[in-house]
Amino acid sequence: MKMINVLDKGYVRLVDTLGSDLTVVNAARVSYAKESLELDDKDRKLINFLAREDHTSPFRHAILQFEIYAPLMVARQWWKYIVGSAHQEGVGDSLNAWNESSRRYITEEPIFYIPEKNQWRSKPENSKQGSGEPVEWELGEKYTKSLMEYIDLGERLYNEAMEDGVCAEQARLFLPAYGMYVRWYWTASLQSVAHFINQRIQSDAQKEIQEYAKAILILAKESFPVSLEAISI
Template sequence: MGSDLTVVNAARVSYAKQSDALTEKDLRLIQFLAREGHTSPFRHAVIQYEIYAPLMVARQWWKYVIGSAHYEGTGDSLEAWNESSRRYITEEPAFYTPAAGQWRSAPANSKQGSGDIVAWELGEKYTRELMNYVDLGIQKYEAALADGICAEQARLFLPAYGLYVRWYWTASLQSVAHFLNQRLEHDAQKEIQDYAKAVLEIVKALFPVTIDELLSK
């Protein structure tokens, strides 16, 4: 909902003025608002995403969303989050399984994050073990359903963190920019970085001027 022009007109309404097309003056106004931290005009443009991601990504994303509503300077972030629930659905579960060349080592000087890619042989071992673990969980999940166990309890057998979930994320342009500034950083988890790049690609097509100004230089 909205465009770069929405931000401009939200700011200009203070003086009962409106722009019908972006001008150089409007571009300078967007730059000024972003540079000086005048954030309210950026909350009048809203974008909605449908996201399908492993639970480990969803929970990290959600942690950010909760925090952003109280983040200094953001005010009301205008966010909504509605997620599919295995209390109600029993569609075939899907899981994120890293390939042999995607397993990363523990970092040398930190308690979180990751280091370099491990040897292929070690990665292949853990890809195989994870696939076996997922298969076993699915078998037990399906057996529980077949025996009449309710879906909300049968799901306990599913390996949780790699399980894909689907949700709608509706957020103001300011809030999307804050997410991107956090999750495009080099020390963000690789998997959520990949999603952040996709979020950026979509939002940049819709709000090319504003998002460029809101992202950390």
Template structure:
């Protein structure tokens, strides 16, 4: 498990396959299989990635549990459904506050972690602001959270349905949410190519780097080859 943004994390839950799965999937047309990854197999993986022969990479899958701010979750999901690469093996299941009242947590940037607006772009961010401004921003955010949680707790205590009481939960984009994400090896690599890029939002880039570390531990040759050629 990789810790991200304080209480956030990425956990690799399950894996099907290995670099060897990619090799054997590619060579099945020749009725050839191997039980050990050899140098020529690594060359084959790089050849497949370089020439966009990607179907063998879809015979391996990874399942992650992610705990992250809602702003990261929605950005993550929008990428998956809006990407030109539609991975047919993607699955997403998220915890629902209609059914559970698990502990409510929020992502709180430290006073020295509030970034400035970029000078030449409508999105993204620039250097960190002065800590005085950051401290005031954090203080205002905490006040907003306290006020919203007071109303949420009042609603729960007075019998309001959980699915409506959650309307009071404040700072929606900072609310920590939990989900399972399952994708093919190719799908994971496409996500990493986009979200580890320097133009990606800082917070989701930290999560993508955690995914990359975990995926690379299990598919070192394939992840490197795919990211080099996407």
């Protein structure tokens, strides 16, 4: 099981895989009652053809399972791929499964993503979303300090509520949500993984989720080097 650290405290861990590049090839060749036992140049050309011509169903027979630890703001962007996976053109009926830790059941120490003073970004000039260049370091220092103070206050109120006997599912209301790390398992077809990578590795995607997309690409390529080369950016 391989893991890549992301951001300040996050990570992506490859838990399991089903299949290989050969799985994609044989899923396509079954139409002609043929099967390859070892990947060769013809098989590589077939994978590239499938990707080029948007014949995506063979890529759904290979599966990857990840454990991800990321701020909630990243998780909720990622979740859109689970909700929309059965409705997006070219990704319809692709396998996606998601199981996430819940503070209704666990009371482990809250962990938060806190940007360093040189990591705060300005709003973009020509868009209503996304970000621009880094802000001045004095401004970044101000907001790193402010965020830490805000988190400290939320944690104190959360702990007080728990000590006073308030249930965990309500006490968590005091925790600053968007920067809090959450952990989940994501199981997805190779096609769905590639779709996520292609969209979230782009320069106009949120910087934090870009870093996770890069980690997913590295880990997925180790198991499916030919297919990922063909269907990802």
